[in-house]
Every structure is written in C-alpha cells, then in structure tokens.
Amino acid sequence: MNGVTHLDVAVIGTGYVGTTTSIAFAAWDHKVIAVDSDQMKIARLNQSILPFYEEGLERRLERYRESGNLSFTDDLEQGITRSDVLFIAVGTPSSPDGSADLSYVEMVARQIGQMMDKYKVIVTKSTVPVGTGDKIKSIITDELKRRNLSFSFDIVSNPEFLREGRALYDALHPERVVIGCETETARKTMAALYEKVEAPMLYTTIRDAEMIKYAANAFLATKISFVNELARLCDKMGTNIMKVAEGMGLDSRIGPQFLRAGIGYGGSCFPKDTAALLNLAKEQETMLPVLQAASNVNRTQVSWFMERIHHIMGSLAGKKVTLLGLTFKPETDDVREAPSLKIIEQLLQNKAIVSTYDPQGMENVKKIYPQVAYKPTPYEALEGADAIILATEWREILDLDWTKVKDLIAQPYLFDGRNALVPSVMRNLGYCYVGVGIDGRGDYH
Numbered sequence: 001m002n003g004v005t006h007l008d009v010a011v012i013g014t015g016y017v018g019t020t021t022s023i024a025f026a027a028w029d030h031k032v033i034a035v036d037s038d039q040m041k042i043a044r045l046n047q048s049i050l051p052f053y054e055e056g057l058e059r060r061l062e063r064y065r066e067s068g069n070l071s072f073t074d075d076l077e078q079g080i081t082r083s084d085v086l087f088i089a090v091g092t093p094s095s096p097d098g099s100a101d102l103s104y105v106e107m108v109a110r111q112i113g114q115m116m117d118k119y120k121v122i123v124t125k126s127t128v129p130v131g132t133g134d135k136i137k138s139i140i141t142d143e144l145k146r147r148n149l150s151f152s153f154d155i156v157s158n159p160e161f162l163r164e165g166r167a168l169y170d171a172l173h174p175e176r177v178v179i180g181c182e183t184e185t186a187r188k189t190m191a192a193l194y195e196k197v198e199a200p201m202l203y204t205t206i207r208d209a210e211m212i213k214y215a216a217n218a219f220l221a222t223k224i225s226f227v228n229e230l231a232r233l234c235d236k237m238g239t240n241i242m243k244v245a246e247g248m249g250l251d252s253r254i255g256p257q258f259l260r261a262g263i264g265y266g267g268s269c270f271p272k273d274t275a276a277l278l279n280l281a282k283e284q285e286t287m288l289p290v291l292q293a294a295s296n297v298n299r300t301q302v303s304w305f306m307e308r309i310h311h312i313m314g315s316l317a318g319k320k321v322t323l324l325g326l327t328f329k330p331e332t333d334d335v336r337e338a339p340s341l342k343i344i345e346q347l348l349q350n351k352a353i354v355s356t357y358d359p360q361g362m363e364n365v366k367k368i369y370p371q372v373a374y375k376p377t378p379y380e381a382l383e384g385a386d387a388i389i390l391a392t393e394w395r396e397i398l399d400l401d402w403t404k405v406k407d408l409i410a411q412p413y414l415f416d417g418r419n420a421l422v423p424s425v426m427r428n429l430g431y432c433y434v435g436v437g438i439d440g441r442g443d444y445h
C-alpha cells in the first residue's frame with residue numbers, strides 16, 4: 001500500500017462518530033462505504049438526511065455522496081470486501097457495573113472474521129478499554145481458523161477526540177492523531193489515510209492508544225468537577241468561581257478551558273468513559289481516588305443545585321418551573337446523560353409543573369418524560385413561570401428578549417445552571433438571579 005493516497009475505507013457504525021469520520025475521510029479523497037445495521041438510518045443517509053443534528057454535516061454528506069466518495073449500505077459484507085481499511089465505530093455504552101459494554105464491537109469483529117477475504121487493516125475508532133485490540137485480534141483469528149483461512153490482518157487503535165456540536169470541525173482539524181499499531185504496513189496505511197491532516201501524529205502501542213482516550217476524557221472531566229467542587233465552596237465564602245477560574249486559567253500550565261462551573265458534565269462520553277476507567281482500575285485492584293471523587297462530584301452536582309433552588313423557593317409543589325435547554329450541551333440534539341434529565345426527575349418528584357423549550361432536544365426527551373409540556377417557542381414555555389432554570393447555554397436562549405420574558409413570568413426567579421447570563425444585567429432587569437458558585441453567602445436577594 002506504499003505511496004497510495006486514495007484508500008478504500010469502510011466505516012462500520014453511522015452514529016455521531018461513524019458518520020463524521022466517514023465524511024472526513026471522503027473530504028480527504030478516500031472512497032468510503034459507511035455501514036450500519038440500522039436500515040432506517042441507512043435509508044435516511046441514502047437521502048442525505050442526517051439521523052442526528054450536527055451543524056454543517058448534512059451539506060457535506062450530500063456533496064460527497066454526489067462526488068462518489070461516500071456511500072451508505074446495510075450490507076456489511078459489501079463494506080468489508082470492497083475496502084482495505086475497516087473502521088469500527090459502533091457504540092460502547094455503559095454496562096450496569098460501569099464497564100464498557102463491548103458486545104457491539106465484538107459482534108463486528110466476529111462479522112469481519114466471517115466475511116473478510118484478504119489482508120485488511122482493522123481500526124478501532126470506538127472508545128474501548130485497554131486490551132480490546134487484543135480481544136478483536138483473537139476473535140478475528142478464531143473466525144478465520146473456523147473458515148480454514150490464514151491470511152494476515154493488522155489491528156490499529158485510532159481513538160476519536162471530536163466534540164459534539166463541533167464534530168465536523170474537530171474531525172477535519174484534529175489537534176492530534178493517535179495511532180496505536182504494531183506493524184510498519186499498518187503505520188504506513190494510517191499515515192496515508194491522514195496524509196492531508198496538519199496535526200501531530202502520535203504512534204504508540206495499541207494498548208497505549210486505548211489508554212490515551214480514557215485518560216484524556218478522565219482528565220477533562222476531573223477539571224470540570226474540580227471547579228464544580230470549588231463552586232460549592234465559593235457559594236459559601238462569598239467568592240466568585242468565574243473570577244477564580246479566570247485567575248487560574250491565565251496560568252498557561254492550567255489553561256482557561258474546561259473550568260466552567262455549572263450543573264455538571266453530561267453526554268455520551270465523560271460519564272460513561274470515567275465509569276469504564278474506574279471499572280478497569282477496579283479489575284486491576286488499583287484505586288483511582290481522584291477520578292472517583294470527580295465522578296462523585298458530578299453525580300451530586302444537580303442535587304446540590306436543586307437544593308439551592310429549594311432553599312430559595314421553598315416547596316416546588318404546584319409551582320410552574322420552566323426549564324430552558326435540554327441537551328447535554330448546545331449545538332447538538334444529544335440528551336444522553338444530560339443534567340436536564342436529572343433536573344426534570346427531581347422537579348417531577350417535587351410535584352412541580354414543568355414546561356420546557358430546547359432548539360433540538362425536545363423530541364428525544366419527550367420519549368423519556370411525556371408528562372412535561374414541550375413548547376414550540378421559549379416564550380410560550382415561560383408564560384406564567386414561577387421559576388426559570390437554565391440547563392443548556394444555547395445562543396438562542398441567552399439572546400432571548402429578557403425584558404419581554406419578565407412580563408410573561410409570574411415570579412422573577414432565574415437559576416442559571418451554566419453561569420451563562422450576566423448576573424448584573426439580569427439583576428438590573430429585576431430578576432432574582434442565582435448562578436453556580438458566584439453569589440456568595442446564600443444572599444440572593
């Protein structure tokens with residue numbers, strides 16, 4: 001494969017990562033077949049309809065389908081036999097004990113072993129525990145043995161670091177590409193795949209690459225929990241976590257990113273990947289007390305925030321609470337592990353009447369909490385509200401006409417779970433504004 005720059009690639013799994021990865025490889029002029037076992041998803045993708053919301057992806061999807069660089073199929077065998085490089089990008093959700101559920105990855109490995117017809121480079125894009133590369137190798141070897149075939153293949157770990165809401169940009173402009181591989185052929189193939197990317201390429205063992213992904217997510221999650229923990233203290237001490245974080249972040253050794261205090265991290269990655277790493281450590285009889293604490297802080301952050309609300313408002317029974325923002329972060333429709341879900345759960349338990357608005361997340365939450373009132377505009381959601389809780393800092397929500405909102409609501413309580421509005425501005429408008437760790441000494445009025 002030396003010197004070859006246009007590779008035939010199959011990407012197995014067309015979720016957030018698989019679809020974005022497929023589009024990135026198509027953009028770099030490789031021929032990509034994206035495969036999913038979900039026929040509905042494939043049918044939509046074949047009409048250039050993205051099965052989730054992510055800005056900018058749909059236009060690219062159409063462009064590369066038309067150019068012939070990107071096609072979609074539910075026929076895995078076609079994807080495998082027509083490609084030299086196979087990417088595994090299926091989900092690795094949490095099992096009840098916190099470990100990564102590898103059943104989708106193992107299933108794909110078996111299918112690859114049952115269908116491959118010649119040498120392939122098999123790359124794990126999914127986030128997987130250390131040792132999964134070895135597992136995939138042995139599953140494929142067993143399947144080939146069963147078929148009395150003995151051709152070789154290479155296993156590679158190439159973890160993905162994209163953020164939802166910025167998936168296309170992150171995939172096209174990664175800050176680093178981590179490649180865990182064992183042979184020169186695999187290394188050259190991966191170098192050819194990423195030839196057009198201007199980013200450091202870090203070559204490691206497969207196990208190191210697998211660990212790097214978990215370590216990066218665990219570190220970022222810990223940074224967030226660290227400021228959230230401090231925010232709780234700031235709230236008691238009359239200090240402002242926003243200023244404290246700003247002061248910390250100006251030290252280049254610390255950096256300003258991921259120091260935004262709030263109601264905690266959600267999403268399909270941080271909660272699941274920290275749990276998986278903790279589980280991995282437990283299996284090795286090794287303690288990770290720092291990460292365990294970070295996880296505990298995050299697990300209790302919404303309850304801590306809700307306690308502030310109860311402290312100020314008393315019982316919420318029969319009160320109308322408007323929740324603004326449902327997704328785990330702005331610019332996505334993903335509500336997996338979103339703090340808003342815990343907030344809804346607690347509001348309903350306390351017999352509040354909940355209405356909500358989110359630009360993209362309402363359909364997904366409606367499936368879980370049909371008893372909440374989902375409104376087509378934020379203003380309709382806010383009518384007659386006794387309290388407003390901001391859970392996701394969508395631009396559209398921050399840019400509301402807050403003077404108009406003031407006239408719509410019954411009581412001016414505004415709880416900003418993301419410290420995203422300007423306290424002095426909101427207070428000047430007459431709101432009783434409460435943020436996370438910025439108000440001090442519980443004196444909110």
Ligand SMILES: NC(=O)c1ccc[n+]([C@@H]2O[C@H](COP(=O)([O-])OP(=O)(O)OC[C@H]3O[C@@H](n4cnc5c(N)ncnc54)[C@H](O)[C@@H]3O)[C@@H](O)[C@H]2O)c1
Nearest residue numbers: 013014015016017036037038090091092104126127160164
């Ligand atoms: N979402 C992110 O931002 C992100 C970022 C980096 C890494 N990751 C990791 O990437 C992996 C995928 O995440 P995601 O969010 O894209 O998941 P997802 O749930 O959105 O998509 C997974 C897809 O795999 C498909 N699938 C499952 N089994 C299959 C099979 N046997 N054959 C073909 N298709 C199959 C499913 O139908 C689904 O469409 C996970 O390990 C995740 O931790 C996710």
Ligand SMILES: O=c1ccn([C@@H]2O[C@H](COP(=O)(O)OP(=O)(O)O[C@H]3O[C@H](CO)[C@@H](O)[C@H](O)[C@H]3O)[C@@H](O)[C@H]2O)c(=O)[nH]1
Nearest residue numbers: 160161162163164258259260262264265266267269328329
């Ligand atoms: O200072 C901050 C930064 C983030 N968050 C929250 O943290 C969560 C995760 O945010 P972000 O990391 O931006 O989104 P993800 O799409 O989950 O991306 C993370 O998880 C992906 C999946 O593994 C990785 O690829 C990315 O590198 C990693 O940033 C969200 O709920 C944010 O609201 C905070 O509370 N404070």
